[in-house]
Amino acid sequence: MENVSTAEKRAAAIRKAVRAIKRGSFLSYGEVARRAGLPGRARLVGQVLRESGDSPNLPWHRVTGAGGRIAFPAGSASARRQLQRLAREGVETRGNRAIVKRNAAGARSLDALLWKL
DNA sequence: CGGGTGACAACGT
DNA sequence: AACGTTGCCACCC
Numbered sequence: 348m349e350n351v352s353t354a355e356k357r358a359a360a361i362r363k364a365v366r367a368i369k370r371g372s373f374l375s376y377g378e379v380a381r382r383a384g385l386p387g388r389a390r391l392v393g394q395v396l397r398e399s400g401d402s403p404n405l406p407w408h409r410v411t412g413a414g415g416r417i418a419f420p421a422g423s424a425s426a427r428r429q430l431q432r433l434a435r436e437g438v439e440t441r442g443n444r445a446i447v448k449r450n451a452a453g454a455r456s457l458d459a460l461l462w463k464l
Numbered sequence: 465c466g467g468g469t470g471a472c473a474a475c476g477t
Numbered sequence: 478a479a480c481g482t483t484g485c486c487a488c489c490c
Binding site: 375376377380387388389390391392393394395396397407410411412413417418419425429 | 471474
């Protein structure tokens with residue numbers, strides 16, 4: 348049997364976490380990393396998604412930057428593709444970002460305050 | 465070995 | 478909202 352490198356294991360954990368994101372919702376790279384057991388490895392998530400390509404098996408479009416920000420340059424083909432897929436799942440979008448739902452109390456996250464959403 | 469880079473995040477100004 | 482800095486880690490010169 349071939350040796351499964353730690354890199355491959357981590358990639359598998361990340362893809363699993365991404366597949367677990369429910370339709371109509373989205374998570375940040377950092378949150379995906381945390382759920383994959385790799386806290387602080389947000390960049391690794393991006394790297395794995397990039398090399399994983401666009402598989403129907405992997406809902407990469409449900410992974411956004413912090414606060415729903417789309418990681419791709421606004422207007423780029425990839426950004427539009429991601430926004431369109433999110434919108435099709437019922438996620439509200441505006442500009443180059445997905446709108447983060449606020450809780451019932453109307454409280455916004457600390458980051459949302461920083462980003463003036 | 466050292467430095468730059470990147471589908472990032474958090475904090476400060 | 479816009480930058481600059483730092484932390485993070487895999488890769489590539």
